[in-house]
Amino acid sequence: MKRIAAAVRKKAQDIKLLLLDVDGVLTDGSIVINGRGEEIKRFHVRDGEGIKLLNRAGIRIGLISGRYSQAVTHRARELGIRIVYQRVLDKGETYRKVKSRTGLADREIAYLGDDLGDLPILCRAGLAMAVKDGWGGLRALVDYVTESGGGQGAVREVAELLLRAQSKWEEITRKYYLR
Numbered sequence: 174m175k176r177i178a179a180a181v182r183k184k185a186q187d188i189k190l191l192l193l194d195v196d197g198v199l200t201d202g203s204i205v206i207n208g209r210g211e212e213i214k215r216f217h218v219r220d221g222e223g224i225k226l227l228n229r230a231g232i233r234i235g236l237i238s239g240r241y242s243q244a245v246t247h248r249a250r251e252l253g254i255r256i257v258y259q260r261v262l263d264k265g266e267t268y269r270k271v272k273s274r275t276g277l278a279d280r281e282i283a284y285l286g287d288d289l290g291d292l293p294i295l296c297r298a299g300l301a302m303a304v305k306d307g308w309g310g311l312r313a314l315v316d317y318v319t320e321s322g323g324g325q326g327a328v329r330e331v332a333e334l335l336l337r338a339q340s341k342w343e344e345i346t347r348k349y350y351l352r
């Protein structure tokens with residue numbers, strides 16, 4: 174894992190909610206549509222495990238997608254994600270809704286995005302992050318750019334970053350080392 178700048182680690186310490194864009198973040202950005210018009214998405218198993226680790230550590234997760242897909246509904250349910258917004262036109266407006274629903278402040282919220290539509294949240298969230306294969310314009314604006322690509326472990330990487338910054342990684346993963 175790459176070295177995390179002290180300023181990023183410091184911001185990560187306060188995070189209680191990780192908000193994620195879906196296409197290009199939890200997926201590689203491919204939108205697969207079958208002959209019946211149903212959308213098919215490919216998620217990475219380690220991203221899911223990362224989300225479960227965060228859940229266990231008491232850090233909440235939320236999904237905010239501009240599109241709508243049943244696959245996202247199913248995946249969210251499978252991972253115990255209760256904050257799910259789909260078909261979102263204005264992510265800034267949804268971000269305000271999430272804040273009032275959770276009672277959290279900007280500095281307690283992290284966001285991981287990949288494109289222009291994520292800017293309204295990236296400009297407000299306490300810890301702003303972009304996937305490495307996202308739109309290049311985000312790089313200069315965010316606190317952290319992942320080493321892994323969207324749908325290829327970027328969410329897992331961020332989960333580990335948050336848990337390590339909050340000194341929860343060892344405790345949460347201890348059971349895996351026991352023989």
Ligand SMILES: [Mg+2]
Pocket residue numbers: 194195196197198286287288
């Ligand atoms: Mg996206």
